[in-house]
Amino acid sequence: DIQMTQSPSSLSASVGDRVTITCRASQGITHSLAWYQHKPGSAPNLLVFAASRLESGVPSRFSGSGSGTDFTLTISSLQPEDFATYFCQQYNTFPRTFGQGTRVEMK
């Protein structure tokens, strides 16, 4: 199985901060990576697919980059509604595997 290592596991930030989350695959997955936002009690929300393509309706402050084994999700200016958990998922091979998640908390 492909292991997805996500870091950090949590971070504290303030509104307006630039936030970067990374995800590393144990083997190459080309661009087959998605990022999700997850708030307690709600369904996960797709943010980015194909490593860098923004899902329709997602604010442009979110961006994704990377290919192969190393990927990044960036929030350019953190907004109050962005405090949540973020996780990556590879869809290059089965079984699909996920990063452990990054909890973004208010500083």
Add this chain to the structure above:
Amino acid sequence: QVQVVQSGAEVKKPGASVKVSCTTSGYRFINYGLGWVRQAPGQGLEWMGWISPYNGDTDYALKFQGRVTMTTDTSTSTVYMEVRSLRSDDTALYYCARYNSNWYLDYWGQGTLVTVSS
């Protein structure tokens, strides 16, 4: 718009079975696969498998083979997942999500909490 709605929370005893449903709307049901993912307390997300509503084909993660069955009902645009021989470590939030044509999960259900306790 696409909606994925799951059945409500369940409490089961060890050794019992649970069947969780996932009803979809807003798109042509047979055109997209549906996957199941779970998250145990304090743990990350774990992919369990997926089913094709078009032909009923399934693919289960190795650790769930023989204990999990996914089925579909095209008349109600619903998929089901049954987990048998429940153990305490099956206590988790179970999610259903749609696979789009590029094979990533795009729409997720709200999750179903399954608690296994004696």
